[in-house]
Amino acid sequence: MPKLMKVAGEVDSYCTKCRLVLNHRIVSMKAGKAHQVECLTCRATHLWRAHAPGEKAVPGERPAKAGTSIRVPRVSAAVKHEQTWEKALNGKGPHDFKPYNTGGSFQEGDLLRHKKFGDGLVTRVIDGHKVEVLFRDEARTLAQAMN
Numbered sequence: 001m002p003k004l005m006k007v008a009g010e011v012d013s014y015c016t017k018c019r020l021v022l023n024h025r026i027v028s029m030k031a032g033k034a035h036q037v038e039c040l041t042c043r044a045t046h047l048w049r050a051h052a053p054g055e056k057a058v059p060g061e062r063p064a065k066a067g068t069s070i071r072v073p074r075v076s077a078a079v080k081h082e083q084t085w086e087k088a089l090n091g092k093g094p095h096d097f098k099p100y101n102t103g104g105s106f107q108e109g110d111l112l113r114h115k116k117f118g119d120g121l122v123t124r125v126i127d128g129h130k131v132e133v134l135f136r137d138e139a140r141t142l143a144q145a146m147n
Ligand SMILES: [Zn+2]
Pocket: 015, 016, 017, 018, 019, 022, 039, 040, 041, 042, 043, 044
């Protein structure tokens, strides 16, 4: 679901250096949208790009039109998300988590520990260089095998 954009908030953006859509921090805003963003992976600052060049929204990942999606109350979705996260990590010890870095390689079901986002569960390997990770607050796309 779209989040309200604000300076210092996080947003998905295409990173021109990493060549991936990754988490970025908003540096400046223009017309209510992110303008300049800082890549949380490589720390480069560049203009916000919602998608990779020449790429539209990934089919099947988002509804084609926002108006056609079923609206779910925000609170219940967040609670459900956190329950899923807690269930996945329940009973896991410190040694079950791999420290996350962009050079690491992860598989679906792996548990990882991110310096900033905390503990997460790899829910999907998007491709050789991207994994979807469920963190306590939300799912994020992280880079992998970048070295
Ligand atoms: Zn980057």
